[in-house]
Amino acid sequence: MSDVVKLEQDGPLAVITFDSPPLNLFDDAVFEGFDRAVRAVAADPPRGLLIRAEGKVVSGGVDVGKVFDGMSPEAGGQLWDDLLDTIHVLDELPLPTVFAAHGLCLTAAFEIALACDVLLASERARFGLVEIVVGLTPSMGGPQRLAERAGPNRAKELIFTGELFDAATMERWGVVNRLYAPDAFEAESRAFAQKVANGPTKAHAATKRLVAAQKEGGARAADAIVAEVSGPLFATEDLQNAVRSFLTDGPGKATYEGR
Incomplete structure (x- = not known):
């Protein structure tokens, strides 16, 4: 599928893995690889989808220099339209979608997580929509989907401050569904995704x-x-x-x- 975004099958479960070390930064190759993977899942639906990442972090966010530098308003609008189209394909999959966040999960990765049905997190995970550092608002559906889960005031707090929030806070706010111990996270998150994929x-x-x-x-x-x-x-x-x-x-x- 891609060198940086892999799509594999594990029984009834499809698994999309971000693997662009060291920080899994989102650049054109990662965005395009993820779009191809999601559309491949939609074209031949499995019974469940798990989205995960290799490495120490889920993602350090968008590679600003490669993606945003010199972008015109017209190109920026087209970028958001294209990325939201991918999010809508993910959102409309007729099967359970599970996102597994084992570590730091910023910007685009967090927005993808919010478009999934279930968000699982390691107790070590931290989350942030930190687009204020480059004068942007999250535009892959983050504000609106965060508001659905945590309420509009919490969504605005998280985005206005650009702060990082730990997994326990995100669970308390209703953003994270389940927390797992770090040493058990890979096995527990995979088992959860397999369980729902093996359902009706x-x-x-x-x-x-x-x-x-x-x-x-x-x-x-x-x-x-x-x-x-x-x-x-x-x-x-x-x-x-x-x-x-x-x-x-x-x-x-x-x-x-x-x-």
Whole structure:
């Protein structure tokens, strides 16, 4: 897929890995590699997606000298349109998406994390949208998605100050879903992603559609599409097999195939 952004398959789970040492800085090659990887996942969907990074940090942010220096307002607007298009492809994947942050996670990487369904963090991880250092606001969806998770005032505080926030604070604010000890983080985050990927994939896709409808128009908007979204689940092999398993062996024994 790319020298700096790798796409691999681990059973039902697709794994995108940032690997651009030493800081996994986002430059054109990383942005383009990530876009290709996300579109490859969308073109042939697995049953789950894990996004992670190699090295000491998740990412030190954008390579400012290579990406922003000398950029015109027109080119800047086009850059944000292109990057948000990638974020929207990620956001709309019909499968659980999990981001694993083992260390420092800044700017573009944090914005990608906020576009995922679940954000897992090592207790050592720190997060920041620090674009104020170059006179920018985060523009890959960070402010709005952070506001969805933590509320508008917390989002503005984090961005206005440009400060770094530890994983425990991010969990308390509702940004991080789960914390793991550093020495267990790789195994625990991979196991979590595998667990959701091995679940009823079509039901997970239905869950994502209902939650998205609620975000757009409230609970009644989600109610209005339940029959359309959840009715077809009765035709899936996963539901039919799970019901038989429930009746024969009790709950929690079903094996799902994503069909």
